Amino acid sequence: MSAVGMAVKAGAAAGAGSAARKRFAEALRWTALRALALAALLAGWQLVVQLELWPRALVPSPGEVWHQFVLASTVHDGVRGYSGHLLGEHLAASLRRIAQGTGWAVLFGTALGLAIGTLRPVAVVLEPAVTFLRTLPPLAYLSLLVIWFGIDESPKVWLLLIAALPPVAAATAAAVRGVPGDLLEAARALGAGRWSLLGGVVLPAALPEILTGVRIAVGVAYTSVVAAETINGVPGIGGMIRDAQRYNQTAVVLAGIITIGLSGIVLDGLLKAVERLAVPWRGRA
Incomplete structure (x- = not known):
């Protein structure tokens, strides 16, 4: 290798190393900011408890919530977690229900959205029904589902x-309608038929927005899990929260809420990673 080539290679390596260091430093700064915000939140929470602005039974301290979190996660004095199940088992039961509900919602919602976005008669008939479902709070139809x-x-x-299907269907329909007409005309000019046009052009172009709808659907399912587990919801994190609420165990309720929130952050991060892998062209074209 010539001296010039070696110099270029060394310069490229140095540039890559500098960029990596900058990314690491930036990530470290954002992590420090998040840690500082969390510390401020905990300090403010503890201050409210110390000032006794509300009774301890209503607003327990962070330490009390952590204590209940530990108790719910372990076997203590012969008692296994909360209501005979560890916190991880409660969370796993809820995640299983969320996965089942959102899985079917993604399957049917994507198909429904494709039909609404491509067939005008289907849109006229079914789009109002999707909007109707989207406006219903889960507790409004829970009793009917229990009867059935x-x-x-x-x-x-x-x-x-039912809670997760409308966001997927609406996002898919909007994405399909937003596919550029020039792209469709070019595919038709190249001999693409209806099904090849749908699978080779429409779906790839709509996929970023469909995945956004999936993320929204998962969030809706998370917000609905407590309502879903109101009836016979143990094991389940929502059932645990409802049971603790009946006995005014505020610290347990807060421990369950925090668990749902943290697991939701983790799952949303995983969905973002899947989105980056599935549609790497998003934001670049």
């Missing part, structure tokens, strides 16, 4: 499915 399906797993999964 009993108090086992079926009404919980159905509730999460």
Whole structure:
């Protein structure tokens, strides 16, 4: 290798190393900012408790919430977690229900959105129904689902499915309608038929917005899980919260809420990673 080539290679390596250091330093700064914000939140929470602005039974301290978190996660004095199940088991049961509900919602919602976005008669008939479902709070139809399906797993999964389906269907329909007409005309000019046009052009172009709808649907399912587990919801993080609420165990309620929030952040991060892998062209074209 010539001296010039070696110099260029060394310069490129130095530039890559400098960029990596800058990214690491930036990530470190943002992490420090988040840690500082969390510390400020905990300090403010503890100050409210110390000033006794509200009774301890209503606003427990961070330490009390952590203590209940530990108790719910371990076996202590012969008691296994909360209501006979560890916190991880409660969370796993809720995540399983969320996965089932949103899985079916993604399957049916994507198909429904494609139909609404491509077929005008279907849109005229079914789009108002999607909007109708989207405006309904989950508790409005939970009792009906219990009457129809009993108090086992079926009404919980159905509730999460109904709650999560409209965002997927609406996002898919909007994405399909937003596919550039020039792109469709070019594909037709190259001999693409209806199905190849749908699978080779429309779906790839709409995929970024569809994945955004999936993320929204998962968030809706998370916000609905407590309602879904109101009836016979133990094990389940929502059932644990409802049970603790009946006995005014505020620290347990807060521990459950924080668990839902943290697991939601983790899952949303995983969905973002999947989105980056599935549609790497997003924001670049």
